[in-house]
Structure formats: C-alpha cells, structure tokens
Amino acid sequence: MEDRKILGGKMSNSQRVFTLIFMSLVLIMLNADSNVMNPNLSRIEAEFGVDDADIGFMMAIFSIFGAFVSLFWGYFADKTSRKLLFVASVLLGEIPCLLTAFARDYTTFFILRVLTGIGVGAAFPLVFSMIGDIFGDRGRPIATAVLTTAFSLGQILGVALAGYTSNINFGIVSGWRFAFLIASAPNIPLAILFLILVPEPKRGASEEATAKLIEQGLLYPRTIKISDYIGLVKIKTNIYLFIQGIIGTIPWGAIAFLNKFLEEEKSLSPAQATTVYLVFAAGAVVGTMLGGTFGGMVSKKNPKYLPWFCAITTVIGCILALITFLVIPNNIPLLSLFGFIAGFFVAMTGPNMRAMLLDTNVPENRGAIFSIFNLTDNLGTGFGKWVAGILSIAIGLTGSLALCTAFWFGCAFVLFLSGAIYPKDIEKQKEKLSKIASEMQKG
DSSP states (O other): OHHHHHHOSSOOHHHHHHHHHHHHHHHHHHHHHHHTTGGGHHHHHHHHTOOHHHHHHHHHHHHHHHHHHHHHHHHHTTTSOHHHHHHHHHHHHHHHHHHHTTOOSHHHHHHHHHHHHHHHHHHHHHHHHHHHHHSOTTTHHHHHHHHHHHHHHHHHHHHHHHHHHTTOOOGGGOTTHHHHHHHHTTHHHHHHHHHHHSOOOOTTTTOTTTHHHHHTTOOOOOOOOTTHHHHHTTSHHHHHHHHHHHHHTHHHHHGGGHHHHHHHTSOOOHHHHHHHHHHHHHHHHHHHHHHHHHHHHHHHHOTTHHHHHHHHHHHHHHHHHHHHHHTOOSOHHHHHHHHHHHHHHHTTHHHHHHHHHHHHSOGGGHHHHHHHHHHHHHHHHHHHHHHHHHHHHHHHHHHHHHHHHTHHHHHHHHHHHHTTTHHHHHHHHHHHHHHHHHHHHHO
C-alpha cells in the first residue's frame, strides 16, 4: 500500500520514471522556444525597425494568448487522451517556431511567435494533470520539481542556443534565425516517439482512496463539467495561488530583458551577458529541484509550513535580485554570484505551488485548474514583459527591472496568508476522494 501511495496505479516503476524523463525532455525542447529570441533582442529590433515596447507587447501576447487557449486544453484533458493532446500542443508550438527562422517581416514574425506561444501554453495543464495520476501525494513534490526544472532548463537552452549561435552562417537562416531552427526541429520526432512509447496514465490511480479500486479494474467515475469551474474558485487555496501567480510572475516576465540590461547597463558583451544570464538560470534550476525536495520535507512536518517556507525564500531571492540590479557594478564574478543565489531562492516556490494544487484538487479537475493557473501565471509574465518594455523607455532598464522585481514582495505576502487555509483544503480533498471511492465500490 505504501508503494502505491507514493507512486500509484498500475504503471511499473520503470514506466513512471521513463514517462517523467521523456516528458521532461520534450518540455525542455518546447520551452527553449520561449527565450530563444532574448539574447538577440537588439539585433531583431534593428532588423525589423521596432523597439522594446513593441517587443514587450509581442512577448505579452505570446504568453497571454497561449494561456487563454490552454483553458480549452485543460477542459478536454478530462475528456480525451491527455497524451494525444500533449503531442498536439508540442507540434503546434514547434512548427511555427521552426518557420520563424524564415520570417522576413515583423508581421510574419509576430504571428509565428504567437502561434508558438499557444503550443507552449497548451502543454502546461496536460503535463501536471498526467503527473498527478502517476505520482501520489508523497512523490508529487519531487515529480513537479522535475517538470518545473524541465521548464527552466528549456528556457536556459533557448538563451544558450541564441546567445552562442548568433554568428553562425547557415544560408538564409544565419545569425539570430539559426537558433529558432535548432530549438524546434529536434522536438518534432521526439513528440511522435512520445505518442508511440509512453502509456496513458489512469485517472485516479495515484490517490490513496481510489488506487486499489483502479488496480482491480474499476474506472474513475467522474469527468469535469462546465459547472465544476465554479467549484474551483470556492477552494481558497486555488484563489490564493492564482493571486500570487499573477504577482509573482511579473518579475519573471521582466527578466526577458536581462540580457539586454547586462549589455547596455553593465557594458558586457553579448557572450558575457549570456553567460551571466545562464548562471542566474542555473541558480533557478538548482533552486527548483531543491525547492521541491525541501518543500516535501517541510510539508510532511506540517502542511501549513509549506506556504510559509515559499514566502521566506521568495523574500530572500527578491532582496538579492534587487542588489544584483541596483548595487553590483560591472563585475562578472559578482553579478554571476548574486544572480545565482537570487535565482536559487526565488525559484523554490514554483514546484511547491504545483504540488499544492495537486493536493487540493480532485483528479478530474486538475487539467482545468492547471490551465487556469497557467493563465494567471502567464498574465503576470506577459504583463511583466510588456511593462518592462515600456518602463525601459521611460526610466531605463535598471529602473524597469528593479520595479518589476519588487512585485516578489507582494507574492511572498500572499503566500504567507495561504498557510492558514492550505491544510484545511487538503482535508476537504481527501473527503471528496473518499466519497468517490464509495461511488466506485457501489457502482
């Protein structure tokens, strides 16, 4: 029973590990599309005759439009094969990204980037819905940390590909265009292999109340209805996490301009700026992995400590990020050191927020709840990119990044408040699952 509680369902251990690794690999390549233009903003703006405000608006549409479309994916995640929907979302993102390498005017570039954003956004609710049925409550913090790390690694990969290949000559896709080609092409065959090789997770297979019944061959009896969306907003933990998601992702959106900030405000070369950015991102990756690990340990002692843990690490990371932007001089080792530590602390929140959503929402609602969470996250990220672009023109990149970063203080405040209601919502979710198990036995 203990093994089932941790891992859940009829999947073998090797299938669970294989699914998590393969899914992570696909997500790394898909999320490389998100940041693949960031190191070359100056060159893209010069070629198409646009400025930071234009690019910031395009980045905002990339995030927000994709998040709104993901609401449909989240709903149908409970109606059809999540594996098939996931592969469709990957292809929807990668094919336009590949075609972006051939864009010859800003309108075409804009449209292709928005289409890529749809694919990236649509994948988000699907992967966490699936992982909730593969891993049980004790395994979810680690599993969500792995997936969140995949998102971060993908964004790092996009920056690295763009930052280190901008001088490559490859016919009509030379310069900044080359990164779009190599970021997207490998994931097309990977997505097809995922469809063939990865098993479809059984809904409800990881819950303590229903796992044994699923193993006996009974089917999870419920599917989401439109009316269920009203119930989602009645779960207080969901509301708190939605609010903190909007506030807390504004700084992450503004960091899209970090490369340009390092070049123009700190006088680094494009390669040096990319290196510092990657060190910051590496700190975020380590923080994501350890955040999920430590979060699981903290939650095991007392669930209410988990939001408080996230609030404290967010405040520490915010202070260090402000020091990096406002105090540290043109010094690559210091910028890298403070950037790494700042990224480490602020990234700890991500995997734990996703684990909290899995622990407070029943299986049939998880695709929907993660699509809404993706929307709130992307509203914040998109708003951050847009505002950062506008502020950079009005007060400079330094002031723009500092103001956007300060929103992490608000995020921490909301997280602290959520500590009082999170344990209660866990108990309510367990009560719902017990009733569902009774339905299955009677049926």
